[in-house]
Amino acid sequence: MNRRGIYQEIAWAMIRTGLLGYGGGPSAIPLFRYEAVNRYRWLDDEEFAHVLAVANTLPGPIATKMAAYLGYRQAGFPGALFAVLIHIGPTTLAMVILLGLLAVFQRSEVVKGMIAAVNPVVGVMLGLMAYEFLQKAWRGLGRWVGSLFIVLAGVLLVGYDVNAAIVVVVFLAYGLVHFRLSEFLSARRRATRPPARDGRSQEIQPQTAQVSQTSD
Numbered sequence: 474m475n476r477r478g479i480y481q482e483i484a485w486a487m488i489r490t491g492l493l494g495y496g497g498g499p500s501a502i503p504l505f506r507y508e509a510v511n512r513y514r515w516l517d518d519e520e521f522a523h524v525l526a527v528a529n530t531l532p533g534p535i536a537t538k539m540a541a542y543l544g545y546r547q548a549g550f551p552g553a554l555f556a557v558l559i560h561i562g563p564t565t566l567a568m569v570i571l572l573g574l575l576a577v578f579q580r581s582e583v584v585k586g587m588i589a590a591v592n593p594v595v596g597v598m599l600g601l602m603a604y605e606f607l608q609k610a611w612r613g614l615g616r617w618v619g620s621l622f623i624v625l626a627g628v629l630l631v632g633y634d635v636n637a638a639i640v641v642v643v644f645l646a647y648g649l650v651h652f653r654l655s656e657f658l659s660a661r662r663r664a665t666r667p668p669a670r671d672g673r674s675q676e677i678q679p680q681t682a683q684v685s686q687t688s689d
Contacts, residue, residue, distance in 0.1 A: 476548070479547050483547055483552060483556050488559060489504060490536070490560060500599070502602065504598075509521060518609065528542065529637055529638060536560065537557055537560065541556060622644065
C-alpha cells in the first residue's frame with residue numbers, strides 16, 4: 474500500500490476511535506482493537522494484548538498511547554504524531570464549540586439519557602474483550618494457573634488498591650519466567666525419555682524365523 478493509503482487508514486481509524494469512545498480511555502480500547510486487529514489487520518490479538526499491557530504501565534491516557542503506537546507501527550514517528558492529532562482533534566474541537574453551551578446542557582435530561590444508553594454497549598464491548606483475553610490466558614498458562622492469576626489480579630487491584638502498572642510489570646515478569654521454565658522442563662523430559670521400543674519388528678522376527686524353518 475502507498476503512503477497516502479496508509480495515512481488514510483490511520484485517519485479513519487483514529488476518527489472513529491476518537492468520536493465513538495464515550496466514557497474515557499478504557500471505553501475506546503475495544504474500538505482500537507477492532508480497527509487494528511479486525512478491520513485493518515495491523516496487529517494480531519496477541520500483539521495487541523502485549524501493547525495494551527505495556528501501555529498500561531506508562532503514565533498518561535491509554536487512548537493517546539494506543540493511537541501513538543498504532544500510528545508509529547504504520548508510518549513511523551510522523552504516523553504517531555498524525556494519529557494522535559487526528560484522534561484528539563475532533564473531540565477537542567467539539568469540546569471548544571460546546572464549552573459555551575455547557576451551562577445549558579449540564580442539567581439536560583436528554584444528554585444524561587444519551588450517556589446512560591451508551592454505557593451498556595460499552596460494558597458489553599469491554600466484557601467481550603475481557604473474555605477473549607481470559608481465553609488467551611487459559612491457553613498460555615493453563616486453566617488452573619490462569620484462573621488463579623485472575624483472582625490474584627482482582628485481589629491486588631480491587632482489594633489492596635495496588636497500582637495497575639505494578640501489577641502488570643509483576644505479571645509480565647512471571648510470564649517470562651513461566652514460559653522459560655516450561656520450555657526447560659519440556660526439553661528435560663524429552664532428553665530423559667527412554668527410546669520407544671519397536672514392538673512390531675520384534676513380532677515380525679519370530680514369524681520370519683518360523684517361515685525359514687518350514688521352508689527348510
